[in-house]
Amino acid sequence: MMQQSKKYYHVYNRKISHVYTPQFQRNSDIHTMAVVIEPGQWEKHDPFLGMAHDLMRSGVFAVHPHRGIETVTYMIDGILNHYDSKNGSGELHPGDAQWMTAGKGVEHVEDASPGELVNLLQLWVNIPAKYKMTPPRYQDLRKDKMPQKVENGVSTKVFSGSVNGLTAPTLNITPVTMVEFKMDAGSEVTPEIPGSHNGFLYILKGSGTFGSEQTHGKAGQVLWLGSGNNAEISNIQINSNGDMHVMLYTGEPIGEPVVARGPFVMNTEEEIIQAFIDYRNGTFLD
Template identity: 85%
Template sequence: MNSHVYNRTISHKYTPEFQRNSNIHTMAWVIEPGHWKQHDPFLLMAHDHMRSGVFGVHPHRGIETVTYMIDGNLNHYDNKHGAGVLHPGDAQWMTAGRGVEHVEDAARGELVNLLQLWVNIPAKQKMTAARYQDLRKNDMPHIVENGVSTKVFSGSVNGLTAPTLNITPVTMVEFKMDSGSEITPEIPGSYNGFLYVLKGSGTFGSEHTSGNAGEVLWLGSGNHAERSDIKIKAEEDMHVMLYAGEPVGEPVVARGPFVMNTEDEILQAYIDYRNGTFLD
């Protein structure tokens, strides 16, 4: 067994730019759609600041969506799960699979601050049954050690394993770190991943690349190692999210809320939706 752990670098970084879509919605692309191979298995990530009324009822097919609440409360309703509320620090893992129709809406009178990630799933599982998992902040595996709060929403990191079910294997971890603290989470060497700094600043990777609030830092290759890690050190109090996942390695065709493998499958999704057979 190969016990060597490859120390990852940061390959590149950037700062998403917020744009005002309306007087109740501003957003930034943490991951801009279209760069399918480079970001595999991640399709896009939006950072939204919004009030009630931004998103009406809408469908999805062929993906999993991962919502992480930074501030505010988000009401959600769908055709299967019923209704619920996500609070600050909560997350939700939605498997759209064959099809889901839902609404995500800020609580009335509130400005909600959230991240939503779209994760690709393999062709053979794109038509699976829809599923919701509400990941409450107080229910997630959590440890505070040496000035670092580690909360695992998906996957396993440093002895903590979340019960979250994934189609595409994904690790999602929230780190809240005191100034001067450090941690080196381990992730599979085959995973593609990134960090998003929500507060504070620090250094990342084996080359100690600087990262500040609002910056996205993509991990360098795992170099075909079975195991890899990424060193994180807080230069000031810091809140940072780590996302890493197993690439799907399949063609991506995306149109609106549907992500499939071929144009014909996208066409069929729209036909199903218009014919009322989308959710069967």
């Protein structure tokens, strides 16, 4: 019997390209926010459009529309009520996430439960032009339902994509990997990610070293991954100094023009104008 040959591939060890610390600003008595990813640097952050770290109480946001994007909300603390025009309402608890595909158009609102101080991350993900007008979709990603394992002092939970043998059932238009790591002091993990992906880490607690050059990072900092050097598979080494909680987000760049106005993200000015016309005319959600 002829033995089948195994497929071998080179794994490229990524470094950290740059590190920065988002600054929280007090918008009101009930809302403080840090901009984790600044909107407008579309090519640099592709496929990510922006990310906010919100601390808020009830009453910050009213019902509002979206078109042409996916929003990804991760709950750090508190209880969040959510409503959208396609899937009704529900609650998100600490450790849960939600993945909303706005597509052609959706109205929604996120609001802290009465008496709660909600601590959350919300990421906006771009989608390719040919899928901008896809039907809306909503997914609850419950913390106890996500693929996860604890090994060598590292708790790994995959909310989207595949990492180190764990694959999430989450449906994405743009390929995105989203992973939560909770690490004991002195532990390490080396997640493998597609070499073509762009991505970043956001440290929520603790400190450690990251990447092939052992770049230091601490709570509150964003660490952007260096290039995957066109490798099929790349990885990022993560070592914890103490107890550490860190989020990893990577995604496949789209490489298309971006035109964004408020809650709408399309490819041309004409498409943005049409979105506002549809919303005013009451045909947005048809």
